[in-house]
Amino acid sequence: MRSFRIFALWTVVFLCLLLAAGPLLWAEGNDNPSESAAAVKKISAKDAASLIEKNKDNPDFVILDVRTPAEYSDGHIENALNVDVKSESFTENAQKLDTERTYLIHCRSGARSAIAGAQMKELGFVDIYDIEGGFIAWEKQGYPVAK
Numbered sequence: 628m629r630s631f632r633i634f635a636l637w638t639v640v641f642l643c644l645l646l647a648a649g650p651l652l653w654a655e656g657n658d659n660p661s662e663s664a665a666a667v668k669k670i671s672a673k674d675a676a677s678l679i680e681k682n683k684d685n686p687d688f689v690i691l692d693v694r695t696p697a698e699y700s701d702g703h704i705e706n707a708l709n710v711d712v713k714s715e716s717f718t719e720n721a722q723k724l725d726t727e728r729t730y731l732i733h734c735r736s737g738a739r740s741a742i743a744g745a746q747m748k749e750l751g752f753v754d755i756y757d758i759e760g761g762f763i764a765w766e767k768q769g770y771p772v773a774k
Contacts, residue, residue: 666744666748666752666753666755667741667744667745667747667748667755667756667757668755668756668757669756669757669759670756670757670758670759671758671759671760671764672758672759672760672764672765672767672768672770673768675731675733675756675758675765676765676768676770678731678756679704679731682729685729687725687727687728687729688728688729688731689708689724689728689729689730689731690704690706690707690708690730690731690733691707691708691710691724691730691731691732691733691743692704692707692708692709692710692732692733692734692762693709693710693711693712693717693732693733693734693739693740693743694709694711694733694734694735694739694762695711695713696709696711698735698762700774701774702762702766702772702773702774703762703772703773703774704733704762704765704770704771704772704773705771705773706773707773710724710743712734712739712740712742712743712746713739717743717746718746718750721743721746721747721750721752722750724752726750726751726752726753727753727754728754729754729755729756730747730752730754730755730756731756731757731758732744732747732755732756732757732758733757733758733761733762733765734761734762735761735762735763736760736761736762736763737757737758737759737760737761737764739761740757740758740761741757744757
C-alpha cells in the first residue's frame with residue numbers, strides 16, 4: 628500500500644511538471660522556446676527610470692499601472708495609464724491597447740503586474756517590461772511620484 632502511495636505521488640509530481648513545461652516544449656511557430664518565455668522582462672526600478680527617460684518622447688511607449696484606481700490616485704508614475712488588473716473588465720480594456728507598443732507595467736509590489744503581464748502576453752502583446760518590486764521599489768529608490 629505504501630509503495631502505491633509513493634508511485635501515485637511521483638505520478639502527480641511528473642504530471643504537474645509536464646503541464647508546467649508543456650508550453651515551452653511544444654511552442655508552435657517558434658523555433659526558440661525561450662524567446663516566447665521571455666515576453667515579459669523583469670527590470671529594476673533604476674532600469675525602469677532609464678527606460679522611461681529614454682522613451683519620454685516615444686508615443687509607442689506606455690507606462691501601465693495595473694493597481695486599483697484608489698492606489699493610483701494616492702500616487703503614480705507620471706503619465707501612467709491606469710488599468711486595474713483586478714477589474715472584471717481588465718481583459719476587455721487590455722484588448723483595446725495596441726499590442727505592438729512597448730509597455731512598462733507595474734503594481735504595488737510585483738504580484739499583480741506578473742498576472743497582468745501573463746494575460747497581456749496571451750493577448751499577443753510583444754514588448755512588456757515589469758518593474759521588480761513594483762511601485763514600492765520605485766518610491767524606495769526616490770523616483771518621482773505624480774498625484
